[in-house]
Amino acid sequence: MxxxxxxxxxxxxxxxxxxxxxxxxxxxxxxxxxxxxxxxxxxxxxxxxxxxxxxxxxxxxxxxxxxxxxxxxxxxxxxxxxxxxxxxxxxxxxxxxxxxxxxxxxxxxxxxxxxxxxxxxxxxxxxxxxxHVIFDKDEVMKNDGTPYTVFTPYSKKWLGKLESRKSEWKGESIPYYLKSYPSWEYSHRFLKTTPFKNPTLQDIGFLSNNIPIPSPFVKQGIIKEYDKTRDFPAIDGTSKLGIHFRFGIISIREKALKSYYLNKTYLNELIWRDFYSMILFQFPHVEKHPFRKKYEFIQWLNDVEDFQKWCTGQTGYPMVDAGMRELNTTGHMHNRVRMVTASFLSKHLLIDWRWGEAYFASKLLDFDLASNNGGWQWAAGCGTDAAPYFRIFNPESQQKKFDKDFHYIRRWVPEYGTKDYPQPMVDHKSARERCLKTYKE
Ligand SMILES: Cc1cc2nc3c(=O)[nH]c(=O)nc-3n(C[C@H](O)[C@H](O)[C@H](O)COP(=O)(O)OP(=O)(O)OC[C@H]3O[C@@H](n4cnc5c(N)ncnc54)[C@H](O)[C@@H]3O)c2cc1C
Incomplete structure (x- = not known):
């Protein structure tokens, strides 16, 4: 042999x-x-x-x-x-x-x-x-050698490390940690073989699905303008590269290098990705439990009917419903709307964030345990760097700020404003008070 x-x-x-x-x-x-x-x-x-x-x-x-x-x-x-x-x-x-x-x-x-x-x-x-990441689980640590638990100081240290070493690549001086590994240049070293009889999708027990997958090629304008467009779900203003990063179809170094020169706000999102990957490694209890352990004892209501309304986009809050319907139809949801829907489930409905996390995990094309868990714990107020629990997103103000002309909402909730659209399933003010009381207890 x-x-x-x-x-x-x-x-x-x-x-x-x-x-x-x-x-x-x-x-x-x-x-x-x-x-x-x-x-x-x-x-x-x-x-x-x-x-x-x-x-x-x-x-x-x-x-x-x-x-x-x-x-x-x-x-x-x-x-x-x-x-x-x-x-x-x-x-x-x-x-x-x-x-x-x-x-x-x-x-x-x-x-x-x-x-x-x-x-x-x-x-x-x-x-x-x-x-999979720019910096590994233990490459960006506090001066005392312990892991960061707050994003901003982590990101500063991350950027400092990135800029601490330069390298020559294609005749240009670039951050050393973003240099390419030219694997394809050594392709003559693959084993010679006759083609394998590999399993089909059906052989492994699955069927094809015609849900469109976002392109791995992003218009340069999107990254360039990212800081101005990224918060508005009606605009095609984010890269939709999540699934390609998740499965490594594209190199994280290549995109980080592009955004290093084109748009630092985009680079900052890639730092979030490294941050959550580090958190999951350093604090593996977050997979099943709140990062901050005292939040383990929240008395969730966990009403199954309420959960169903949330899943199917029938809450009567159009920003929430648009997001859930976008997710159910496309496998994608805009980041701003992920925050609104996650906050609504955990805070307005008092449903355990882990239910929502699991639902997202089953639907998101870009599902990634570290980022999904980090996003959910942030929204529920029990994670690293979380918004304090008393800061509760108001879905209506979010709509006024980020979809003021209802373009996003009308795309996903065409019956909004007609008698066919449900009344809000909870009143914002009383749901807010109920949440504050429960979290405080
Ligand atoms: C409740 C909740 C759940 C989330 N679940 C996931 C998940 O399962 N997988 C996932 O990749 N992201 C998740 N995110 C983060 C973010 O919403 C998505 O990465 C982003 O919306 C994907 O769209 P995009 O590719 O157009 O991102 P862009 O805005 O174009 O950002 C570029 C890339 O940066 C990374 N990124 C951006 N924002 C974040 C962030 N906050 N945390 C970590 N990485 C980020 C992603 O890899 C993303 O593809 C979640 C956020 C929240 C609030």
Whole structure:
């Protein structure tokens, strides 16, 4: 058997500027076999058998495969329990080393530890690299070595670190941490193979879905004008790159570099992304519990009918309803409206933020545990850097400020203003008082 190295793709589905892939191709001594595993521990939990995210992953792997096939290589795709897959693979190939990019979610950390420990018993080293974020979980810390829990000082330190080192790239001086990993330049080092018989989407138990996926190509104007347009949901003023960052279709370094020169407000959003990834790693209890533990004891009402009205966009608050209908139809919701809907559920309806978090997780194309959890805990007032609990979004004032001509609302709630539109399910003033009383207790 030929000796090989395996590069294990996960949330980094691209061949260019891929840190772990670059190291595998450049530094390992053997031809590199690319691998992807549809992990049953993850996909078995998805209720929707037409979940567009599975189709999206499958389609992205297809693209990688067709590029590789052109030069006599391919990506091997398997489905099952990752450890079982690895046990089978070492019977099929003489694997000398495994390379991958780090994934910081609690389940992924556990899985990777189990697999790297097992590979070690077989004498196979497991190399993992930073690729998903600009700064890793422990690269931006307070002076005393503890993690930040407030965003603003974190972002200042983050920017300071970014600017502390320069590098030459394509003849230009750029921040060292944003330099590209030219993985594709070493593509001659992929393992030569006949095309694999990889599973179809149906083989792995899913159907295709025709929900449109936002383009990975953003008009430059959007990033340039981002600080002026990003808060208005009726405008096409945000990048909609969430899903592409989530699955690593595009390189975070490449976009951070662009925004570093074009628009610092956009860069700031990418810092939020690093921040929440760091928080999830450093404080893994946030996955299931409030960051601030005293908020564990809020007496939620958890009314199932109220929750249904929220999910289906029938609350009688048009900004909330427009957001939920946008989410249900497109798998996307504008950030401003995510804040309004999340606040409304946890504060006006006193429904446990974890219910809303799970609903978003099932629907958002760009669902990412760290950012979704961070966003929900922020809105519910129990997270890091949260708005104090007594600051409660008024959905009507939010509409007046950010959709004053009702363009966004009319797009998603055409019956707004007619007798077919429901009355508000709760009165803002009394819901606010109820929330304050409950949170205080
Ligand atoms: C309740 C709630 C839930 C959220 N759930 C998610 C989620 O599951 N996945 C997710 O990626 N973002 C989440 N966000 C953050 C933000 O709403 C989305 O990243 C953004 O709306 C995605 O649209 P876009 O790609 O057009 O973003 P843009 O405005 O164009 O921003 C560019 C990128 O920056 C990152 N980003 C922007 N804002 C944030 C933020 N506040 N926190 C972390 N990263 C950010 C994202 O990767 C985004 O794609 C959530 C926010 C809230 C309030």
């Amino acid at each position: 030929e000796k090989i190295t395996v590069f294990w793709f996960r949330r980094d589905l691209r061949l260019k500027d891929n840190a772990g892939l670059y190291h595998a191709l450049k530094h390992s001594h053997y031809p590199v076999l690319p691998l992807f595993i549809f992990d049953n521990n993850i996909i078995d939990k998805l209720e929707n058998r037409s979940d567009p995210r599975v189709g999206f992953i499958h389609g992205s792997l297809d693209k990688i495969s067709s590029v590789l096939r052109k030069s006599g290589n391919d990506i091997l795709i398997r489905q099952g329990q990752p450890l079982e897959i690895w046990k089978n693979l070492i019977g099929e190939y003489d694997i000398q080393s495994v390379y991958t990019n780090r994934d910081y979610e609690p389940y992924a950390l556990k899985r990777d530890l189990q697999i790297s420990d097992w590979l070690k018993t077989k004498g196979i080293p497991f190399h993992s690299y930073k690729d």
